Amino acid sequence: MKITVSAIKADVGSYSGHHMPHPDLLKSANESLAKAKGSLLIDYHVAHCGDDINLIMTHTRGVGNKDVHKLAFDTFMTATQIAKKLKLYGAGQDLLKTAFSGNIKGMGPGVAEMEFEERPSEPIVVFAADKTSPGAWNFPFYKMFADPFNTAGLIIEPKIHEGFTFEVHDIMESKRIDFSCPTELYDLLAFISSPGRYVIKHIYRNPDREISAVSSTDKLSLIAGHYVGKDDPVCIVRTQSGFPAQGEVLEAFAFPNLVPGWNRGSHWGPMMPCAFEDSHPSRFDGPPRVIALGFQLNEGKLVGPVDLFRDKSFDLTRQDALKVADYMRRHGIFEPHRLPQDEMEYTAMPGIMAKCKSRFKPI
Numbered sequence: 001m002k003i004t005v006s007a008i009k010a011d012v013g014s015y016s017g018h019h020m021p022h023p024d025l026l027k028s029a030n031e032s033l034a035k036a037k038g039s040l041l042i043d044y045h046v047a048h049c050g051d052d053i054n055l056i057m058t059h060t061r062g063v064g065n066k067d068v069h070k071l072a073f074d075t076f077m078t079a080t081q082i083a084k085k086l087k088l089y090g091a092g093q094d095l096l097k098t099a100f101s102g103n104i105k106g107m108g109p110g111v112a113e114m115e116f117e118e119r120p121s122e123p124i125v126v127f128a129a130d131k132t133s134p135g136a137w138n139f140p141f142y143k144m145f146a147d148p149f150n151t152a153g154l155i156i157e158p159k160i161h162e163g164f165t166f167e168v169h170d171i172m173e174s175k176r177i178d179f180s181c182p183t184e185l186y187d188l189l190a191f192i193s194s195p196g197r198y199v200i201k202h203i204y205r206n207p208d209r210e211i212s213a214v215s216s217t218d219k220l221s222l223i224a225g226h227y228v229g230k231d232d233p234v235c236i237v238r239t240q241s242g243f244p245a246q247g248e249v250l251e252a253f254a255f256p257n258l259v260p261g262w263n264r265g266s267h268w269g270p271m272m273p274c275a276f277e278d279s280h281p282s283r284f285d286g287p288p289r290v291i292a293l294g295f296q297l298n299e300g301k302l303v304g305p306v307d308l309f310r311d312k313s314f315d316l317t318r319q320d321a322l323k324v325a326d327y328m329r330r331h332g333i334f335e336p337h338r339l340p341q342d343e344m345e346y347t348a349m350p351g352i353m354a355k356c357k358s359r360f361k362p363i
């Protein structure tokens with residue numbers, strides 16, 4: 001049976017400030033999806049990371065299905081109404097449109113979906129991040145699917161020894177390109193090492209093009225034309241037997257690489273893997289977090305989630321992340337902690353420049 005896994009996420013209000021969704025929002029999202037279980041949906045799970053709500057849904061309607069997207073949109077609209085009543089912070093902030101028009105893409109929420117024939121045993125991991133942006137998965141995706149120093153299976157497991165093909169999106173010019181690795185590894189890295197523009201959308205296994213991973217690439221400011229909120233991303237990865245082992249997939253997060261998105265979407269910070277209960281950033285609105293939800297699929301039913309980053313073996317990574325966070329913070333408003341002027345989500349520069357312009361003298 002072909003199963004579709006859809007992960008659709010949005011920040012539709014949080015408390016206090018941009019910290020976490022209120023329990024009433026999560027309750028309403030659960031109720032909304034529960035009504036669709038058994039008809040439109042096979043199963044669902046409502047997760048949250050930071051101030052974002054993640055709707056993880058399984059069904060047989062395929063990718064980009066209108067009814068599934070409408071269900072997600074309506075779920076976020078209802079949660080928005082509750083957020084508004086409670087005067088939560090940023091109520092409805094990621095919903096850029098108030099009427100559904102066929103596909104939730106381009107309406108604000110982030111979308112990652114994949115369809116595949118369920119294997120005899122189908123482990124998947126859904127990753128959700130907060131205080132970062134699409135492109136944050138480039139580094140870990142490269143580690144999982146192209147770096148044999150991370151994924152030993154690329155060398156010693158015949159099923160993945162042929163490597164993977166990466167579909168990269170140029171999110172500025174809405175174009176896509178495929179790179180087959182390991183053959184085109186250096187070309188791939190030339191692009192994905194600039195994650196603000198080139199974002200890995202899909203990964204397919206060579207040579208049968210079996211879908212292996214998918215990420216959300218929706219960038220709110222590019223849709224709205226100005227800063228409206230944080231496009232914290234989500235992704236889905238298939239693991240084991242024919243894919244990187246789950247441990248190889250998680251190992252990609254053992255190094256807390258720097259990502260953009262901390263405080264006002266304008267600072268670099270380490271992406272810290274953490275347990276579900278620790279996924280609500282507060283220091284300087286951060287540092288950025290990532291959670292890993294492990295599921296087994298059973299005829300589309302979601303068995304799980306398991307809190308995969310709760311493992312003590314990530315404690316040192318967290319310690320490193322906290323040290324790096326502290327080191328970065330000491331730069332204050334200076335780059336490279338703060339993003340370059342033209343990449344910041346917030347800037348007062350046009351006003352300051354207008355005020356100071358006439359005072360500039362030739363040197």
Ligand code: F6R
Pocket residue numbers: 018051131230261262263264265284285
């Ligand atoms: C939100 C985020 C925060 C906000 C900051 C300012 O996810 O990253 O760092 O950007 O708290 O928020 P506003 O402008 O809403 O006061």
Ligand code: MG
Pocket residue numbers: 011013014017018019051089090093
């Ligand atoms: Mg928020």
Ligand code: MG
Pocket residue numbers: 011050051052130131230232
């Ligand atoms: Mg967020």
